[in-house]
Amino acid sequence: MHLLLFFFSLLACRKPVLPSVQPLSGTDSEAVITLPLACLDENCAQPVTTHRFTLTAKLYLDALNRDNCEQSAEQLGLRALRPMFIALCLRSSPDQKRQPTDPAFTTPPDARISAQYTVQFSCQNGRALPLSGQIEEPHIIGGKEGFVYGQQFPSRIVNRIDETGKFNVVMGGHPHWLTNPVLRVYGKRPRKDIWVKSTATIDCRPDQTSGIPSPVLQLRLESTDFPSQKVWFSHNNQTSLIWTKNKDLFSLLWSLPEIPAP
Numbered sequence: 434m435h436l437l438l439f440f441f442s443l444l445a446c447r448k449p450v451l452p453s454v455q456p457l458s459g460t461d462s463e464a465v466i467t468l469p470l471a472c473l474d475e476n477c478a479q480p481v482t483t484h485r486f487t488l489t490a491k492l493y494l495d496a497l498n499r500d501n502c503e504q505s506a507e508q509l510g511l512r513a514l515r516p517m518f519i520a521l522c523l524r525s526s527p528d529q530k531r532q533p534t535d536p537a538f539t540t541p542p543d544a545r546i547s548a549q550y551t552v553q554f555s556c557q558n559g560r561a562l563p564l565s566g567q568i569e570e571p572h573i574i575g576g577k578e579g580f581v582y583g584q585q586f587p588s589r590i591v592n593r594i595d596e597t598g599k600f601n602v603v604m605g606g607h608p609h610w611l612t613n614p615v616l617r618v619y620g621k622r623p624r625k626d627i628w629v630k631s632t633a634t635i636d637c638r639p640d641q642t643s644g645i646p647s648p649v650l651q652l653r654l655e656s657t658d659f660p661s662q663k664v665w666f667s668h669n670n671q672t673s674l675i676w677t678k679n680k681d682l683f684s685l686l687w688s689l690p691e692i693p694a695p
Contacts, residue, residue, distance in 0.1 A: 463655045465652070468675070484648055487666075491546070493532060496681075497522050497683055499523065501683055502519040503519065522683045535672070545576040546574075546583060546606045548573040550588075553566070556648055573585040584609055585605070586607065591695040605692065607625040624692075626657075659680060661679050
């Protein structure tokens with residue numbers, strides 16, 4: 434009987450499952466998503482199972498058309514500088530003809546900030562909290578701005594996976610220092626960074642039928658209002674677009690929020 438149950442347990446987890454979540458989209462700067470994590474074929478029936486996933490975010494400029502630029506100039510209260518500002522605005526979205534379509538890092542970059550991190554954790558039978566968990570150092574690149582590239586800020590990470598199942602990651606960046614003086618001509622910019630924050634909880638509770646750990650990732654994503662953003666979730670060699678945020682009023686670049694604590 435025990436051998437038969439073991440056999441059916443193997444069949445139940447032989448085929449990895451894509452996250453059963455519909456991609457979220459809209460203009461909100463926050464999203465909450467639940468992602469089931471299928472166990473790996475070679476170890477899903479073992480007392481300790483190992484899981485690994487990657488999250489990739491791309492912050493990019495969507496089409497900055499004349500209406501957007503005119504409205505942004507109005508928001509900033511520009512008068513004499515209005516024509517120069519609109520010309521800058523219309524030149525600032527080279528990404529618009531080639532929006533990011535996948536999480537691969539491209540040359541030249543297809544976003545103003547491309548940021549990615551990977552998490553590996555272990556679950557143990559009968560234990561709801563992960564046994565251990567590591568977060569690899571995020572990989573971040575800035576987009577092309579004329580003949581220079583945007584710059585990243587040091588990622589902020591809190592890893593308490595093995596204590597509470599929780600972790601936080603904040604990634605992002607800002608224009609090259611040569612670009613900032615040009616932007617300051619049109620208004621004060623007390624904060625210059627665009628960013629995305631992940632707040633996550635990993636739950637290793639077992640599947641009610643097989644008893645094998647069937648971990649679930651509860652993920653909350655937050656970001657600056659500007660620019661647009663796409664987020665992909667990769668697990669077991671399968672990738673899903675899980676969030677698209679469309680918000681590109683250019684004047685928001687002059688009223689960015691502070692980088693949050695992780």
